[in-house]
Structure formats: structure tokens, C-alpha cells
């Protein structure tokens with residue numbers, strides 16, 4: 575899950591909609607952000623504020639990025655293993671998004687994904703005064719609990735095979751692995767091979783005790799010790815377009831999950847993706 579760092583790009587034709595703001599103010603703001611140099615300054619300023627607030631809340635934003643930069647050779651290797659050169663990217667996916675000029679197709683976005691997802695959880699539960707990992711856990715567990723209660727009501731058999739579509743760096747996938755520990759196949763699909771490479775790195779943090787130094791684990795991923803290696807080991811990271819999955823895999827699943835994905839797709843993408851899921 576990513577937190578938007580900016581509302582519009584100078585090179586898009588769409589404008590920001592502030593439905594409750596007067597039309598004049600809306601036009602002024604749109605005119606300002608469509609001026610590229612000013613937009614860049616605004617983007618940097620809002621990034622700076624976001625990161626400072628995140629770190630104050632206990633999210634190790636900079637340390638996480640530094641750690642992943644230092645381990646970029648490993649990540650590049652995972653990237654090369656995972657990337658499917660036959661994948662073609664839809665137009666919406668190759669433009670500015672979440673404040674990154676090339677959207678989800680770059681390392682920086684991949685390094686910052688998990689921290690941004692934690693910011694969202696911290697903001698969601700701000701009134702509860704939880705620490706950030708507790709807020710994150712609460713948000714993610716409420717999602718898997720909803721799936722569990724649905725299953726209790728409508729299904730007699732366990733979910734043995736699960737697809738997590740639009741898995742990003744694997745946050746939703748890990749929570750699925752924990753919620754359904756007897757899963758036999760857990761396939762995680764995403765369009766960004768950068769995100770999938772980071773997902774695989776996180777998987778190795780769980781699976782291999784000596785993969786990273788204990789102090790890095792404590793600082794960056796203390797919560798990952800609560801995830802069972804037995805089901806995390808079942809995850810396969812698959813580079814594929816959700817709108818075109820039949821070309822990528824002739825698989826079938828008991829459960830197909832789209833967590834925080836559909837809002838990122840244009841309407842036509844939502845329709846084609848849903849054909850496969852429901």
C-alpha cells in the first residue's frame with residue numbers, strides 16, 4: 575500500500591478534484607501543480623514531511639531504504655529471476671504515480687513501499703495510540719479476519735490454494751500465509767518486478783535465520799518473526815498482469831485476493847481483472 579505523495583503530475587491532463595473547495599481555489603491549485611518546476615518543489619517538500627513524520631512515528635524509513643540499497647545486488651538477482659520479459663505494461667502503469675516519475679517500475683518505489691504502507695496504518699489508527707507495528711498488524715489482520723469469517727459462513731473446506739493479485743512487496747501475501755497456515759500453494763502476482771524482488775528478499779528474511787544481521791532484523795522487520803516459515807515458504811512471486819492472467823498461468827485457486835489493488839486500476843482494467851476473480 576502506498577501513500578500518495580502528490581496529487582497530480584505536471585504532464586497529465588487530468589486535474590485534482592477538491593470537490594468541497596471553491597472552483598477558483600481548485601483552478602489556482604491546478605494551475606500551480608501543472609507548472610513543472612513548482613510541482614517538483616512541492617513533491618520534494620511533501621516527501622520530506624512524510625518521511626520525517628513517519629520516522630517520528632517509529633517507521634525506520636531511511637534505514638530501510640539504506641539497507642535495501644546496500645543489498646541491491648541481491649535484489650537485482652531476484653529481479654532477473656522473477657522478471658517475465660513477455661509482460662506488457664498497460665498505459666496507466668508506465669506513468670507518474672504516487673510521486674514517482676516511473677510509477678511502480680523503479681527501485682525507490684520498491685524500497686519505500688513497506689514504510690509507506692505503515693504510514694497508512696499509523697494514520698488509520700492514530701486515535702488508538704498504538705505503536706506502528708501494532709497498528710499495521712491490526713489493519714492487516716482485520717482484512718484476513720474478514721476473509722476467515724466469510725469462509726466460515728460460506729465454505730466448508732479450507733483454502734488450500736490462494737492467489738494474491740497485486741501483492742506488491744508481499745505484505746498482504748505474508749498475512750494470508752499466516753491466516754491460512756495449511757495453504758499448499760500461495761501464488762503472489764504483481765506487475766512490478768522491482769516490488770517482487772523486494773518481496774522475495776522479505777521472504778528470505780523469514781526463511782533464513784542468517785540472511786541478515788540480527789540487529790537489522792530487529793530494526794527493520796521485528797514483526798516478521800511472527801510469520802510461520804512453513805507457509806511463507808509456499809509463496810511463489812509471479813510477474814504478471816492481473817488483467818491478463820490467463821496468459822501467465824493456467825492455475826486455479828480456492829481463493830483469489832485483491833487487497834488495495836482495484837482503486838489503482840482504470841475502469842477497463844477493473845472489469846478485465848474481475849473476469850478472472852469472481
Ligand SMILES: C[S@@+](CC[C@H](N)C(=O)[O-])C[C@H]1O[C@@H](n2cnc3c(N)ncnc32)[C@H](O)[C@@H]1O
Nearest residue numbers: 575576740741742745746764765815816833834
Ligand atoms: C496498493 S498496492 C497493494 C499491495 C498489497 N496487495 C497490499 O495489500 O499491501 C497495489 C499493487 O497492485 C499492483 N498492480 C497494479 N496494477 C496491476 C495489474 N494490472 N496487474 C498486477 N498488479 C498490478 C501494483 O504494482 C501494486 O503493487
